[in-house]
Amino acid sequence: MTLSSAVNGFLGAILGGLALGMAYGLIAVGYSLVFGILRLVNFAHGAIYALGAYGVFFLTSRGMGLLPALILAAPLSGLGAWAVEKWALAPLRRRGASGMAQLVTTVGVSFLVQNTLSAEAVFGSEKQVFPSLNAFGSVQVFGVTIQSSQIIMFLAAMGLLLALTWLVQGTRLGLAMRACAQNFRAARLVGIPVEAVVGLTFFLGGACAAIAGTLIGGYYQVISPTMGSLIGLKAFSAAVVGGIGVLHGAVAGGLVVGVGECLAAQYLGSNVRDPMAFVLLIAILLVRPRGLFGREGVEKV
Amino acid sequence: MLEVDALSVRYGPIRALEGLSLTVAPGEIVALVGANGAGKTTAVNAIAGLLPCRGRVRFQGRDIANEKPHRIADLGIRLSPEGREVFPELTVEENLRLGGFSLRKGALAGELERVYGLFPRLRGRKRQAAGTLSGGEQQMLALGRALMGRPKLLLLDEPSMGLSPQLTERVFGLLDTLRRQGTGILLIEENAKPALALADRAYVLETGRVVASGEARALREDPRVRRAYLGT
Numbered sequence: 001m002t003l004s005s006a007v008n009g010f011l012g013a014i015l016g017g018l019a020l021g022m023a024y025g026l027i028a029v030g031y032s033l034v035f036g037i038l039r040l041v042n043f044a045h046g047a048i049y050a051l052g053a054y055g056v057f058f059l060t061s062r063g064m065g066l067l068p069a070l071i072l073a074a075p076l077s078g079l080g081a082w083a084v085e086k087w088a089l090a091p092l093r094r095r096g097a098s099g100m101a102q103l104v105t106t107v108g109v110s111f112l113v114q115n116t117l118s119a120e121a122v123f124g125s126e127k128q129v130f131p132s133l134n135a136f137g138s139v140q141v142f143g144v145t146i147q148s149s150q151i152i153m154f155l156a157a158m159g160l161l162l163a164l165t166w167l168v169q170g171t172r173l174g175l176a177m178r179a180c181a182q183n184f185r186a187a188r189l190v191g192i193p194v195e196a197v198v199g200l201t202f203f204l205g206g207a208c209a210a211i212a213g214t215l216i217g218g219y220y221q222v223i224s225p226t227m228g229s230l231i232g233l234k235a236f237s238a239a240v241v242g243g244i245g246v247l248h249g250a251v252a253g254g255l256v257v258g259v260g261e262c263l264a265a266q267y268l269g270s271n272v273r274d275p276m277a278f279v280l281l282i283a284i285l286l287v288r289p290r291g292l293f294g295r296e297g298v299e300k301v
Numbered sequence: 302m303l304e305v306d307a308l309s310v311r312y313g314p315i316r317a318l319e320g321l322s323l324t325v326a327p328g329e330i331v332a333l334v335g336a337n338g339a340g341k342t343t344a345v346n347a348i349a350g351l352l353p354c355r356g357r358v359r360f361q362g363r364d365i366a367n368e369k370p371h372r373i374a375d376l377g378i379r380l381s382p383e384g385r386e387v388f389p390e391l392t393v394e395e396n397l398r399l400g401g402f403s404l405r406k407g408a409l410a411g412e413l414e415r416v417y418g419l420f421p422r423l424r425g426r427k428r429q430a431a432g433t434l435s436g437g438e439q440q441m442l443a444l445g446r447a448l449m450g451r452p453k454l455l456l457l458d459e460p461s462m463g464l465s466p467q468l469t470e471r472v473f474g475l476l477d478t479l480r481r482q483g484t485g486i487l488l489i490e491e492n493a494k495p496a497l498a499l500a501d502r503a504y505v506l507e508t509g510r511v512v513a514s515g516e517a518r519a520l521r522e523d524p525r526v527r528r529a530y531l532g533t
Contacts, residue, residue, distance in 0.1 A: 172402070175391075175395060175398060175399060176399070176402065178388075178390075178395075179391065179399050182388045182390055182391070183388060185351060185382070185386060186382070186386040186387070186388060187399075188350070188351065188369075188371055188374070189349060189374060189379070189380050189382060190374060190399045190400050190446065191371045191374035191375050191403045192371055192399070192402055193369070193371045194371070295390075
């Protein structure tokens, strides 16, 4: 191997990892937002990610363009996530059920969605070819080939993450979300409709997951009903690596996991790719138990 | 403007509040007096919609028992809760903005100015996280947050907790001003003496029931009240 091809291989893995990692970050914020507000790990999140990709797949297979399909499917997937909260989780909280009961419910919903998607009468369990995100071939940067799908994935995910950050940090709704994340009782007392804010948080997370599903589906050009389980776990790891409940932590965690797995695939072989996220998770938590940007003991009333 | 009739609250088998009836008129300070566990906090929490209850709660002629807390807040009832419950990781200004959550943008700026005028200490710390404030400052913030939007009825659960005697005096002075401006105030105080000196009327609670009520001045002279709560 020449020096320049070694450098190219390294740079390629980094750039590819950043693109993939930004999309992971877009999934991870969904975990982080919901965890921040309910102290709940929403295991149905990966299923909503798959649901969004399948929504886009269905619409494009009926002749719709990728972008219009996404504009339709993303809010619908958000509604799906909202419905899970409204009809499966909120009733449990009203009856004073434990966090564990809610957690198991999200696992159940995840299987329900996955199995519905893979039913023969719906999409079937086999993989489907997904429209490519490669809009304009590839470009060469310093001798490294970057696919347009990677550029689009990176920019779209980053744009959405910036918009989400603005929403949470700069708007009245975001202030209400942050208040709910700290103290439900006090939020109610100042006049915040807490249940509506929680529902909206699920909606936002679900819509972002659907967009990430479309970006990653279009990148690999293949989707399957179980596509959300592994990526869901990876993105959850990313959220924990970054410090769960912290928005920019989710993005940083996504980038760390994305770059880590691409470097692992480059230098250790492609079968090391998927476990890498979890190796990083364990390694980083050993050094920083609260994750990269995690805060000290945030207690919630 | 507030009429509570036969209000009862249970925590499982425990009867925390048993048939409480009270009224608060505009421009009136009503004190709720009683020992720890008598049901004072339970009463204001139930009125604010935080606890499921039985009985009637009417505000300006409208039945609000078991209504959602954010709707009760929007009607103009504000609770400054026991233990302050400020949002510790948000800034002082964000806490106050949340107090004015239902206000329009223009009105919000005016209300912020008014509350900073009442508590100048808060203005100097507006960019500081509320959790880093001293206990007394947090109490001022909780009060300021409750005052955003000029509530018609204030429910104050131990507003002097953690305050120095001078600050307590200032807060009581502020309550007097609010009373003259027509605000109704239901005041819980562990420290019954100054509360009865400030209030127009009072109710004495014991294990969830009203055992005495009337003019605050008269209650101060009541031998039972004196023995139990005034230490004389």
